[in-house]
Amino acid sequence: MKEPDNEQYYKRGTLAVLGVLRDIARDDTPILVSHARGQFISRILSVDKEQLVIDYGSNDYDNQVTLEMQKLNVTAEMKGAKVEFSLPQLEAAHFGGLPAFSTPLPPELLQIQRREYFRISAPLEPIFYCHANWPDGSKARLRLQDISLGGIGVLVEGAMPETLASGEIWRGLRLDMGEYGELQVDAQLLHVGARTTVSSKNETISTPRLSFSFTSLGPAKERQLQQIIFALERTAREKAMRFR
Numbered sequence: 001m002k003e004p005d006n007e008q009y010y011k012r013g014t015l016a017v018l019g020v021l022r023d024i025a026r027d028d029t030p031i032l033v034s035h036a037r038g039q040f041i042s043r044i045l046s047v048d049k050e051q052l053v054i055d056y057g058s059n060d061y062d063n064q065v066t067l068e069m070q071k072l073n074v075t076a077e078m079k080g081a082k083v084e085f086s087l088p089q090l091e092a093a094h095f096g097g098l099p100a101f102s103t104p105l106p107p108e109l110l111q112i113q114r115r116e117y118f119r120i121s122a123p124l125e126p127i128f129y130c131h132a133n134w135p136d137g138s139k140a141r142l143r144l145q146d147i148s149l150g151g152i153g154v155l156v157e158g159a160m161p162e163t164l165a166s167g168e169i170w171r172g173l174r175l176d177m178g179e180y181g182e183l184q185v186d187a188q189l190l191h192v193g194a195r196t197t198v199s200s201k202n203e204t205i206s207t208p209r210l211s212f213s214f215t216s217l218g219p220a221k222e223r224q225l226q227q228i229i230f231a232l233e234r235t236a237r238e239k240a241m242r243f244r
Helices: 004-009 014-026 060-068 219-242
Strands: 010-012 031-035 038-042 044-047 052-055 071-078 081-088 091-095 098-103 108-113 129-133 139-147 151-155 169-176 182-198 204-214
Touching (some): 004 010, 010 014, 014 071, 014 108, 038 060, 038 219, 139 219, 151 182, 182 219
Antiparallel strands (some): 031 038, 044 052, 052 098, 129 139, 129 169, 151 204, 169 182
């Protein structure tokens, strides 16, 4: 995790580390806990200068495997920043009468302010859609191509108005993400471009592409979106492993 170029981004000492982890806990930001035998999405239940308490995962077997690991890495995507830190072997504990993981406060963590958000491609099957209205009020169904905490990219699979103005605010975009649910957001149109592909017949196909930036996301929507991004990333990794 340590790299010379990242030295300026390290937070060290109890107060500095505690401040960042308390922000993650306060906003109920999802965390990704990874180790040599897997990973799961969790959240920080409690943190003070003595200990960090992390919620159990949804799978009992994964929780037992996690307790056996000697080293774990934790990642959180806060709005505008990425946080990473390592933990030693976790201990079984209880919080609010329910099982949890407990560990001493990490001595340091890495917090990098991000100029760009991590972007994940939407799956090809099932297709995710963005439902919106064109500026003239007519309905638009756009194919969701990629997504991040900062915005989305969509493909236009039908007729599109000849003139679309970058900078305009589109309100009430409805993101339909299949089993992961729906999310309604407001976004600003940043760019009108095209995605170029080559068909099986060696023909060049150009599909209009629109890039949007979210104008604002409340804490609840940001948490939901981060959980979806984590889940999509995990699915993509598992698929890649199967085809190795």
